[in-house]
Amino acid sequence: MLSLLPANDLSICGTLHSVDQYLNIKLTNISVTDPEKYPHMLSVKNCLIQGSVVRYMQLPANEVHKQLLQDAVRKEPLPQKQ
Numbered sequence: 001m002l003s004l005l006p007a008n009d010l011s012i013c014g015t016l017h018s019v020d021q022y023l024n025i026k027l028t029n030i031s032v033t034d035p036e037k038y039p040h041m042l043s044v045k046n047c048l049i050q051g052s053v054v055r056y057m058q059l060p061a062n063e064v065h066k067q068l069l070q071d072a073v074r075k076e077p078l079p080q081k082q
Helices: 067-072
Strands: 002-006 010-017 024-030 046-049 054-058
Touching: 002 024, 010 046
Parallel strands: none
Antiparallel strands: 002 010, 002 054, 010 024, 024 046
């Protein structure tokens, strides 16, 4: 479960589906933390949030697969020019 706080102060929790090269975030199974303030968001289940509007993102430490993350960001050395 991921918690996001976009620039408009709408706090959203959901399951991280994907992130692209522009840091746009796709969430599934979302819920808002203040449904009384944002009742129109109750029917929304999936969303795409533009990376430039995300102010804060929180991932629970126990849900981060550290080895998988390290393997995903590890780069192979580039061939050296001669």
